Amino acid sequence: MIHYCLGGFSRTVVPLAAVTMTVACLGAHAPQALAAATKGQSAVPQAKSRMTAFLQWPDIHGDQIVFTGEGDLWLGSLSTGAAQRLTSHGGTESRAHFSPDGTRIAFSGQYESSQDVYVMPTTGGSPTRLTYDPSGARTVGWSPDGKSVLFTSYRGGTQQISRLYSVAAAGGAAKRLPIPEVTQAATHADGKRIAYVPVSADWQHWYRYKGGMADHLWLADTQAKTFKRLGDFDGIDKNPVWVGDTLYFISQRSGVPNVWKMDPANGKATEVTRYRLASYSRENSSAASFTDYEIDRLSTDGKRLIFQHGNGLAVYDPAANKTTEARFDLRSDRIHARPRRVPLQAAMTGATLGPSGKRLLLEARGQIVSVPVKEGDSRLVAPLAGSRSQNAAWSPDGKQIAFVSDRSGEEQVWIAPAQGDGVAKPLTTTLKGQLRRLEWSPDGKRIVVGDREMRILLIEVATGAITQVDQADRGYTYGTSNDYYHFSPDGKWLAYSKIEPNWNYGIYLYDITTKQKTRLTPSDLSAYAPRFDTSGKYLVYLSDREFRPAISGASHYFVFDKTTRVTLLALSKETKSPYLLTNDEEGAAAIAAAAKAGEPEAKKEMAAKSGTKPAATSAAGPPKLPEVKIDLEGLAERIVRVPLPAGNYASVAMVNGERLFLRDLIEPGSLRSEGPTRSRLLAFRVRKPVGDKPEEVQTLLEGPLDFEVSTDGKKMLLLSEKTLTVVDTDTGPLTAATGKVSLTGQTLLVDPEAEWRQIYQESWRIARDFFYDPALHGVNWNAVRAKYAALLPAVADRADLNLLLGDLIAELNVGHAYVGGGDRGEGLPRPIPLGFLGADLVLATEGSAYRIERIFPGDGFDEENRSPLLEPGVNVRAGDYILAVGGQPVRADQDIEALLVGTPGQIITLTVNRKPTREGARSVQVRPIADESQLRYYGWVADRQAYVAKNGGPNLGYVHIPDMGAGGLTEFAKHYYPNLGKDGLIYDVRYNGGGFIDAMLLLQMSGKPYSYFKPRYGASWTRQDWAFAGHGVALCNEYSGSDAEEFSDAFQRLKLGPVIGMRTWGGEVGSGGGYRLIDGGSLNIPNYGEWTPDSGWVIEGTGVTPDITVEQDPGAVLAGRDPQLDRAIANLKEQIAKNPVPRPVPPPFPNKAYTAAPEGNDPVAGAAAARRKTSR
Incomplete structure (x- = not known):
């Protein structure tokens, strides 16, 4: 097949x-009962579910609870248990947050885009779109006065740097808050203190994770512009929320996720919930408990806390120090399960x-x-x-x-x-x-x-x-x-x-x-x-x-x-x-013709000449x-x-x-093939x-x-x-x-619920059969299967199943364990694309124009990959203003991106001027591009190259490797070979998520020139013209993952120079391509781990620890500095001063001219005279 x-x-x-x-x-085939398919010891255990739905992303306001179920928003009452559906769109609505007065709900939705921020009345109604974000805007809450919605986004930046923004609830341009990196955030009632998590591992399925990307709590004072980390736990502290001056969060400090509280002034933390999980080691063969599951996604109204527990919700009351399960009656048609x-x-x-x-x-x-x-x-x-x-x-x-x-x-x-x-x-x-x-x-x-x-x-x-x-x-x-x-x-x-x-x-x-x-x-x-x-x-x-x-x-x-x-x-x-x-001979033509297969007449002619009869044709029947x-x-x-x-x-x-x-x-x-x-x-x-x-x-x-x-x-x-x-x-x-x-x-005919049971069972088997460790890290895999099978009846949406499968494989405590995709049934509308101008645009104080802060020109290697504003004849420069797009004036209450929806590749007219007024304005025509992320990446690299040149001098070079694939090889070739003549090189694999090319790069980096050639004219050259003779350092951070970690580890082992930065992700058990499930979903089970003879299993679970650890101080980053890059520059200067790079010069040319020996001392003449004497 x-x-x-x-x-x-x-x-x-x-x-x-x-x-x-x-x-x-x-045809008319009716789905048959699953019972016939689940006979035998490997069948999915049938267990009683805790609830008939998966409830996620909860928030609380008094008696009201908003949460996501079946991909939609629901509004529930704690006192009655009743819940009503607020949205019914084909996409997913999540991350809902009540406004401080409880009258509105902000959330992330997929109405016209992959994910943007919307706001709607708590009583229901048509949502209003607030953001136009190419990277997906993730709602995190409201400002204390209820005038703005806070969200995180990768917009306007590069790499995987998530930042915190606010947008007016009435609409307008998003504004970035003065914190360098934010994935989760909670604003204190005073409006100036923000508890936040800069780097988060929340995207992965990995219980008890303690790698370099583990969530840590920080506190920022946006007025004083001060920052401090709260605690030093090397595991996960996440989901900060404020109740008065006390900070609550979810932590794994006790080995199991629980709600903790902390006084930010002294950093003292106390566990307030007491969830404990059953042991799932192979030695424990007892039946698993169906009562305790991991908790997640903490939220509050300033009085009580609500969080996910398994597939349900739980409420913690600090005043009573009591946790209760929140039950809701979801009267749903379960449309995704039909x-x-x-x-x-x-x-x-x-x-x-x-x-x-x-x-x-x-x-x-x-x-x-x-x-x-x-x-x-x-x-x-x-x-x-x-x-x-x-x-x-x-x-x-x-x-x-x-x-x-x-x-x-x-x-x-x-x-x-x-x-x-x-x-x-x-x-x-x-x-x-x-x-x-x-x-x-x-x-x-x-x-x-x-x-x-x-x-x-x-x-x-x-x-x-x-x-x-x-x-x-x-x-x-x-x-x-x-x-x-x-x-x-x-x-x-x-x-x-x-x-x-x-x-x-x-x-x-x-x-x-x-x-x-x-x-x-x-x-x-x-x-x-x-x-x-x-x-x-x-x-x-x-x-x-x-x-x-x-x-x-x-x-x-x-x-x-x-x-x-x-x-x-x-x-x-x-x-x-x-x-x-063959050899041509006279008379051979007839023989050749008779010998030719498939020609009956020739065979008959040959048979007649030889006196034989052709074999009879067999009667019709099965082919022999x-x-x-x-x-x-x-x-x-x-x-x-x-x-x-x-x-x-x-x-x-x-x-x-x-x-x-x-x-x-x-x-x-080709590594760049698409599709x-x-x-x-x-x-x-x-x-x-x-x-x-x-x-x-x-x-x-x-x-x-x-x-x-x-x-x-x-x-x-x-x-x-x-x-x-x-x-x-x-x-x-x-x-x-x-x-x-x-x-x-x-x-x-598709029966989703029957498929979901099959997918669950097959996923469990694939992990059992292909996980790199036959003992599955000591986990009692049968007990784990039973634990999560109890939640199968609650699955009402394909996204619920992915959540359940994620919890299942998270028990393996390993990286590269992923699940995603699948057929949700009701089609998600195709997002309407945004157009981009390849520029930083900032709303002018006058409110009727956007100022062009910076235009991204690309990297000079690809003339086509640049901002549309740089097309010859457009004559727009940084400092100019955009007054209108397509004849529609820009407004203070509307993001300019709203005017660029659906414009990629289309000709549009911009009204521009050197000042933010209509007087003297002119019109220019441009084609917006569909994606400006590569332009912004080129700008990020150019900034760091300039930073190194300014602070390190002309003899230091900078090479950023964005991934361990086609992009990484391309950027390496662009910036490595032109810098081979320098005394020092910085190899930056920060924000590099991995791939497979580390050995290719290291082979180039580890070579050294060992001989040279001197031509008559010009300088000497070497056949090892790909080899670097100078000093090197490597930069890594929490986002350096997989093959980028292998690169960092090998850089240390090969003694190519120090590794500087932060401990890496910690995922070195690879999974290769995903295993395709019955409905098109994908499952990645890690099936090969890296080890070395001297260190055993390496990197997995911990990451690569740099030789020199440098944390990116938030204040320094806001001031425009890069502390990790500063340390790399300083280190190279130290290396070069201590061991200057040898620059060999050619030796003197040899003198091979014949010089006669003094008379009587000529050995040649003496030997000739001796021969003459002997001949006589």
Whole structure:
């Protein structure tokens, strides 16, 4: 089966897990009870729920509670328990806060954007939009006088720096408050003191986290401009709120999140709630308690506190020192949980072709759907709501379907009638864990499958007996590296490839009768994707054997592209190469004509001349399997080199011993590719060319695609994004309409609640099966499953399920554990894009104009990536004013961004002037851009380069590496190589979230020049012109994560210089790509951790501790300084002063002129005289 996903098709042709909008059930099929699917020891435990909803983001005002439920805002009464819905939009409304007088509610909503601040009456009504924020505005509260709403945002800045803003409740421009970095905040009643959290780990699923990004409390006095940290706990202190002069917050100081209180004057903290969690260690096998869950999201009205507890809410009364559970009756239609129909084509994530190419099996939302290529009915194969069926394969006669399903609680192989009217039966019952692609042998006797342990298994269809063919000890994320296997046309052999200890693929041949395996390729050659030719004459495979280096102009380093060639093995020693050389002879034409396959007349002519009769044609019946003769002796040497150029081939198939089909990846090594990987489907005939003209390579189709050939070799299936095409294998170039399979009007029925139970169970299994530590960090995983399964009945929205899954995987206490996405049902309206001018705009004091404070020019490398205001002829500069946009005057009560909604790429007219008045104003036309974040990043880097030049002098350089991917490599190349001649370099990986390129960068940084060349004219040069001879320092901070931490750690280990800054995030157990869930959601389970021989497991949970710790003093940052960068500059100056950078000069040129020795001392002349004397 071939699969499509958001990431495109894999080069290794493995079936990628289902993704994006996938769906389930067809026609009049009614969802069946989950009970049948949850029998067995691995079923989801059924437990009583605490409440029938997930209540989040609460706030309190007297008896009234506002909270988010099912993605909407609700207003509840503590005294009655009644709750009414305030919003019903398709997006999510959250972070609601009552105004101080309780008459209004400010919240973050998704009405026209990804997330902005809105305000509405507490009694209900139409919300008013206050912000137009490209990064998503997060409401945190109100000013004490109720005139402004406070929110945090990444707007106007760069990197991951969240700042605190206020916006008038009546509307207007947002104003930044004088605190450098804020993620959570609470304003004291005096209006000048703000308790805040600068850096927060609230986005991750990680219980008991103590890494560098842990939330810490700070107190700012905005009038005195003073700042101090409250306490020194290295874990999480978050969600500060004021009750009088006492600060309440949530802390993990006791090991479990509880509400604490503190006197900010002395920093003394006291625990006020006493939540305690059951132990979930493996040693504790008792049943988990369903009473205690983590608490979160604290809020207050200045008298009482409210917070989340599990899926419900709780209220703490400081005066009574008492906590009570807040219960509400949500009378909801549970719209997101209702069964619904979705288009089959949108749901489809994979397809496979029937034996004769007349029907297809589609994977969609965990169901297998049989559809006709041309005419006929579409039907479900063994449907069962609440289970996931996938990796389907046809039996050779087309009467049965084998598929992988978790309907028993674990993934097993099942078989069902292809007509869809019978009962599915399990072929296996003892397998455990994820199963990969299925393939049915042509003789119908066996099925091959790969599993999570990188094994290849043969299953006897008659008995269910399982034989292990082989097992690899190398692999990739979620076991996707062992899908290369293929039966011979007679079903007696299995060809497969596996990853070897040297990380090359090796190809093997397995004799099913004798159970003997034979290696076909050498260990120094990576060969993979083996497939038998449909005629049984050849084995075709791909191998990386073409190494033609290309040299980088910037780094002078080499890279190999288009390394893959197509290779044939002649299986029988009697099979001749199709490119075998011949010798022309007179009279040979008739013999050649008679020998040509597929020409009956020639055969008859030859038979008549020889006196023999042609064999009788057999009667119609089941197709006879080709006889496959394999001579193992010398097989590896019977290589036929196909005259195709090397490429980036990902998969190959061969039909009738002649026609090859190849999927060739377009720019596979590009890190900047957007969307699915694009490929070319190529066709080529393996035959000797006529004359001097080589055989042509045909391009049949181009795009994000994969293909599959039918068992009989006559038909081919192409899957390109969501389009299915079936064509004859002798086809030529395809058009968009050629062979298109129509799914128009076909729908699937989805039962969200059944799916949510399946997703929960599968997520638990994926963590069990793929977490890097088999012991799951000592966690009793069965007990954890039972704990959170108790909350499943309360899930009423896909976002609720993500919250529940996040809590589940948070118990593993590890980084890179993520969950997201999924089908919420009711579509979120597409956000209306904002247009940007690439400039800082500030409302003038007159209120009728915006002053242009700064225009961002880009970095000079890309002339197109700059502010639209810098287009030649616009003639706008910093200090000018914008008076109107599109003829609409700017107003003090409206953000100027409101006038730029929907304008990206459109021509608009700006009314501008050198002064904030209409007199002398002029009109200019510009095209706003859709995103100015890159421009602002370039400005941020330019500011730091100027800062280093000003404070460090011309011999210090600055290189910021924004990520460990394409952007990081690009910025490194821009700023590393031009600075190689300097005495010191600062490598800044602050705000770098990671990737995978640390080794590439360190290889460059760790090199040193060791020799030089001096030309006749000009200066000396070195072949190590990518190597830096000077001193280096690295900067890291709390936002340096994953591979940026690996970089920081290696920088220390390799002694490239000191690391300066703050302790890093602490996530070094990677997860690779996300595992795709049944409804398109994504789950990331960390499955590989870093260790070193001398330190064991490194970085995870703590982060990298700098050699020199420097905290960014808020006052210094507000004053325009960068204390971490200051320390880096000072350190480099110290290093250079102590150990000046050597600048070698050429030695004196050698004097090699001949100089005669003094007479009588010439050794040459003396030797000649001796020879003459001897000769006499």
